[in-house]
Amino acid sequence: MADAATGVVTVNPGYTLGARSAPSTTAPKTRRLANGTRVRIVCQVRGTRVTGRFGTSRLWDKLAAGDYVSDTYVQTGSDGRVAPPCGGDTPPPPPPPPAPAPAADAFHYDDPGAWRGPSSCSGTFTPGAQALRTWLKANYAYTRSIGGYSCRPNTANTSQLSLHAEGRALDWMAAAGKPAQARAVNRFIARVSRDNWRLGRAMGIQELIWNRRIWTATYASSGFRRYTGPNPHVDHIHIGINRAGAAKRTSFYR
Numbered sequence: 601m602a603d604a605a606t607g608v609v610t611v612n613p614g615y616t617l618g619a620r621s622a623p624s625t626t627a628p629k630t631r632r633l634a635n636g637t638r639v640r641i642v643c644q645v646r647g648t649r650v651t652g653r654f655g656t657s658r659l660w661d662k663l664a665a666g667d668y669v670s671d672t673y674v675q676t677g678s679d680g681r682v683a684p685p686c687g688g689d690t691p692p693p694p695p696p697p698p699a700p701a702p703a704a705d706a707f708h709y710d711d712p713g714a715w716r717g718p719s720s721c722s723g724t725f726t727p728g729a730q731a732l733r734t735w736l737k738a739n740y741a742y743t744r745s746i747g748g749y750s751c752r753p754n755t756a757n758t759s760q761l762s763l764h765a766e767g768r769a770l771d772w773m774a775a776a777g778k779p780a781q782a783r784a785v786n787r788f789i790a791r792v793s794r795d796n797w798r799l800g801r802a803m804g805i806q807e808l809i810w811n812r813r814i815w816t817a818t819y820a821s822s823g824f825r826r827y828t829g830p831n832p833h834v835d836h837i838h839i840g841i842n843r844a845g846a847a848k849r850t851s852f853y854r
């Protein structure tokens with residue numbers, strides 16, 4: 601069995617090599633090693649496949665400090681093993697860290713995903729949008745027509761899905777120019793925005809567009825701003841919800 605070996609970190613000029621806590625490209629970085637750094641390799645393991653300066657390999661070097669680097673960035677004089685296998689079986693690479701979930705009821709805006717044709721659409725309202733639609737119909741007049749599922753790109757950015765294509769947006773048809781209808785919508789806005797948008801956050805609302813004005817969770821404290829998009833939204837209010845709300849993970853839906 602080979603003994604511990606030494607190697608030299610070899611990266612492109614100006615770059616550094618990230619050492620990681622496990623032999624995986626998704627493991628947390630522990631430190632950065634400069635080009636030319638001499639390292640002591642105590643053992644080698646199989647991990648994530650990496651293409652580096654010395655080809656493509658699953659071999660990772662465990663360094664004396666206890667962290668790991670891909671062998672493809674370490675000049676050892678060999679493409680194969682130069683040090684013993686790390687104790688026993690190779691530990692499986694850790695699973696990628698879960699995407700951070702927004703804190704419940706926080707202001708949060710989720711950009712829509714990429715438009716890759718009709719197959720990228722959700723096919724129907726998300727559970728949260730469906731529940732919000734039912735709630736609106738039960739609580740407000742002039743709610744006979746609430747739609748908004750539509751498989752199409754974002755009109756403002758055609759490389760993105762429309763929020764409607766993700767089933768995360770409702771279009772409540774009400775006319776801003778008809779006082780009774782406008783009153784119903786304005787009562788809804790007053791209700792969800794009260795107490796720093798307590799109910800709006802609980803619903804996961806990330807954008808409202810109504811009567812030439814827009815509010816987004818990204819600029820929550822700026823309130824409603826002038827909306828100059830192609831559709832003035834004078835015949836409907838657009839209600840977009842974030843992914844937590846769409847998945848019924850915010851408090852309103854529990």
Ligand SMILES: [Zn+2]
Nearest residue numbers: 769770771838
């Ligand atoms: Zn809309």
